[in-house]
Amino acid sequence: MNAWQDRFDRRLMRSMAMPLAKLERGEGSRVWDDTGKEYLDFLAGIAVNALGHAHPVFVEAVSAQAAKLAHVSNYFTTEPALELAERITRLAGAGDAGRVWFGNSGAEANEAAFKLARLNNSGGARTRVLSLVDGFHGRTMGSLALTGKAHMRDAFEPLPGGVEHIPATIEALEANIDDAVAALFLEPIQGEAGVVELPDGFLETARELTHRHGALLIVDEIQTGAGRTGEWFAFQHAGITPDAITVAKGIGGGFPIGALVTFGRASSLYSKGQHGSTFGGNPLATAVANAVLGEIERAGLLENATRRGRQIGERVAALESPLVAGVRGRGLLIGIALTEPVAAAVVAEAMHGGLIVNAANDSTIRMAPPLIIDDDDIDEFAARLGNSLAAVAATL
Incomplete structure (x- = not known):
């Protein structure tokens, strides 16, 4: 040693x-x-x-913003945060109803998405949350509950309840999605499972079934986002519109940042005081993410x-x-x-x-x-x- x-x-x-x-x-x-x-x-x-x-774009963004304003807490906003929210919703195709919550990592983004799923429970009947076997969503208690790898979860049981892990097959979607499902979480490519793509037609079927039953389709784009698969986000290859995506990793180009992006009706589920982050959306992180995403687009x-x-x-x-x-x-x-x-x-x-x-x-x-x-x-x-x-x- x-x-x-x-x-x-x-x-x-x-x-x-x-x-x-x-x-x-x-x-x-x-x-x-x-x-x-x-x-x-x-x-x-x-x-x-x-x-x-x-x-050079990353270095300049860090240096320039650090010389102006690095942190302000969530009692205030800044131009970089507003610009990044507008940029990400545009790139994701979220439209006028799109909204963003900023955190500091992918696991935090998935925690925010898990809470979003719990809020999709009008009348208290939606008690089920589905995710995929071999999926990976993080190592915090909530994101670990979503993770479909028993060997990662076992030492930390009992985890937050109500999560069921189903095989990544169209048959499993058809057998499991019903009116009691609050949300389906999935990665469009399962990176930690060995870069495994979902079956042909899986995303389209997931979208149709979740829409029919009032469940949220939440796509974990933490590893696949920021242009890595040749589209801004991997769900765009399938031509669908999810209810929410989680992003992190590449959007900051090396600076810690994560986000939950919502579409349509999912954008109205959170209300004041239900979630937050001291560092989330700080001007330094959001300025760097704007520069990184801007350079990916420009180049x-x-x-x-x-x-x-x-x-x-x-x-x-x-x-x-x-x-x-x-x-x-x-x-x-x-x-x-x-x-x-x-x-x-x-x-x-x-x-x-x-x-x-x-x-x-x-x-x-x-x-x-x-x-x-x-x-x-x-x-x-x-x-x-x-x-x-x-x-x-x-x-x-």
């Missing part, structure tokens, strides 16, 4: 694993550790650093996500590795399915070779690179991943 690992082990809560490295700085799609070693970052802080590291990074995602899939297939079973995902949220449960070994080899990727589970490599990646980055990625796969395959 080296010096920084010893410091981490002594003082950081053991709810977290030992970090893979101690990083010192970043630029674009690259980071450097405390030894000076360079890595190509194809994880981007788990789909957070949409513009990569130290992007055409939605189109880049679509094009580069397609390139990555083609390059992975061209490796012809016996360990690669296929590629899943959309845009720049990508999962490489493996033929053997060796994802952790591939990630370790990749780190050794200067490439940062992630093992979503034993048989899936997850990638969520910055939206700014280019041809040179993809060439380097393919070479380093190919070497890592070959090294692991040679041990089997």
Whole structure:
């Protein structure tokens, strides 16, 4: 154990694993550790650093706003908060009825959405909240109750009640959605499950059934939002309008921020005093998010996500590795399915070779690179991943 690992082990809560490295700085799609070693970052802080590291737009936004006003509490508002609320509702297609609640993380956004679901209970008959098996919505008590992974929940039971986890099938939707359901929570792509897309027609069916029975359709866009899949939000690929979405991660480009965005009648469910956050919507976070989303729009990074995602899939297939079973995902949220449960070994080899990727589970490599990646980055990625796969395959 080296010096920084010893410091981490002594003082950081053991709810977290030992970090893979101690990083010192970043630029674009690259980071450097405390030894000076360079890595190509194809994880981007788990789909957070949409513009990569130290992007001039991000740096300028932080510096300029910090020099003016960083925090005011929720007794006041500021121009960045108003601008961001208007921007997000426009990008989401929420229309004149769209509203936003700001928090500081994805878990907080999902907590706000969970409370929204409870408010959709006129007459007290809507006692059920549905979410999907293998879905992930956060680690706070409410968001964990929504999470469809028993091994994450078991140590913390009893969790907030009324949540049922159903399979991600159209048959399960048809069998479970009735007039007692207050809301259905789902991720359009299940990132923590291994970048697993929902079945064809699932979102459309979910929308039709929830609308018919008066339930809210709440789409968790925390990992899929901010242009990562080639649309501003992944639900837009299906051409539907949800009742609410939760967003975080990429909208701040590395600065902590989360939000609940409501559509239509869901925008009228909250009333004064029912929810809040001291830091939520602070001028520093909202100014940075405005700058990040503005740059994604200005630079055409939605189109880049679509094009580069397609390139990555083609390059992975061209490796012809016996360990690669296929590629899943959309845009720049990508999962490489493996033929053997060796994802952790591939990630370790990749780190050794200067490439940062992630093992979503034993048989899936997850990638969520910055939206700014280019041809040179993809060439380097393919070479380093190919070497890592070959090294692991040679041990089997």
